[in-house]
Amino acid sequence: MVESISISTAARVVNRAKRQALARVSPVKRLAEMQHHRRLERHRPALPTIPVHHSDVVEALRANAIETMAIDDLGIPGTSELKDVLGQQVSALAARPVRGATTIEPSTTELFEDPALWRWGLSEPMLDLAENYLGMPARYYGAYVRREVADGQALDVRQWHRDIEDRTSLKILIWLNDVDEDGGPFAYLPVEKSDHAVETLRYVAGFVTDEEMRRVVPESEWRTCPGPRWTAVLADNCRLLHRATPPQAKDRYSVTFTWTTRHPVKTMPQEAMSADQVRRLTTGLTWRQFECLPIALQRQARG
Template sequence: MLDLAVRAGNRVKREVIGRVGPARELSQHLHRQRLRRYEPFVPTLSPQRAEVVATLREEGVCVSTLDRLGLPGTDRLQAGLGALAAATARGATPGSDTSRPSLDDVLAESDVWQWGLQPELLDLAEAHLGLPPRYHGADVRCEHATARTVGVRQWHRDMEDHRMFKILVWLNDVDLEGGPFEWVSRRHTDRLVRELAYVTGFVGDDALRRRVPEDEWRRATGPTWTAVVADTRAVFHRAMPPVRRDRGSVTFTYTSRTPMTTVPVPPVTERQRELASRGLDDRQLACLPRAFTR
């Protein structure tokens, strides 16, 4: 019930900010102020990682690989993801569109959960967001080849914050029939927002096709360990419905610590708090949702 109330409140807030001019201008003004105040503290990145951020700002999506990102702990991350993917497959409900491991299972694989909190990755997220990041965890999932266009398999933008930072990693080879990440350019997205008077929710294939030719829809196919770095507010996107092969993935998500809307967090047990925060330094702890540090 609490989660439903939070979601309903978020929708109202997005509608007000999106459709009421003074509310929208105030939200944007406060965000610009925060960016200006924090600009001297934004981390300096290596040229290779600065290029990732530049591509995000320009295109909204940067398709890479875990190897090219070169982040510490990747070998341990891959081993932990392999174990979680196998457990997810074993526990899949017949006929379901999506399967996930439990939060307990994810937290128990500390090399997966805490990979998203390593300093080099926090620097990358912070450089794009322009503000201290909030880490929303590792979402391990299997999208089953049901071909159904449901949930995040529909076109949408993530509207939790002014900027978003996500890294999606493929846990198996993904081709056009295996449910790749699909998006349209920032240029098309900006036009669509105006033409559709878009604030929140899903957009159908036909509505999108009438405004953006399908040959301009972009797809992030690739082998296992392909990494899709995306600002999922900046572009209309979806998980393309898999039709022949399941798609395993993990998504690491970041917003600022002053998002536009509340990101729901399910009730957390003391054991989960312990696993989520074990061995973290002050900066890492500050990035966790408050439910994990109370």
């Protein structure tokens, strides 16, 4: 346990130093950007062909870093099965007592019980879409289901922040119940406002309170994404300052899928899985799908 904690602490120190260097040290930042652009140019001819409706999504994301639609309209195989599994996850979370918690999540065992949930983000059309937006092969981090308790508290990710995994990323956030303005919708600042706030605040990482944000971007410029159940919010949270608005009227249920490039700025820690969980998640995957998995999971699967 001590060794595990030491490794985790060391990883955080390295990641923080890397972020600071990329943000503050101009020669380091320029070198990293040049390397990133070389990778994009080398991979451009190999980008997979995608259907027109996915090309429209990619263009919207490139322009605005966000797009909202019904999950069915994305046309990803396995969506019907995904809904069934998520319905079961919501029922299980709704039955749990709150006991002072702000966020309630399923256990690892519950999350990986049905591989249809985790594997949805590994379908070939989904990987094609992610790769076209990221500009290079994707790293997929799976599905995370959450119940946000309606307590009005602005804690943790309910405060303004930008994700720090990479220069660019793709997240798909799906509402598992109807979410109105009092139900804790996803909130964000448009790209140009996010850039302005980052520059003004000299932001690198961490959380920004509403009060601090109002000093640099008026609340009239803040945007939210309410919607009925099965609304999907596709966003690049590495480009947008965003937050989960604290629910006021009722608990919010959601699932989030995440993809980054395979050369992320931050190495994301991954919880070790049991041999049975690894088998459930990896059996039958194509070579491409396997290569999209987190490195730690690949190593576990290879034994």
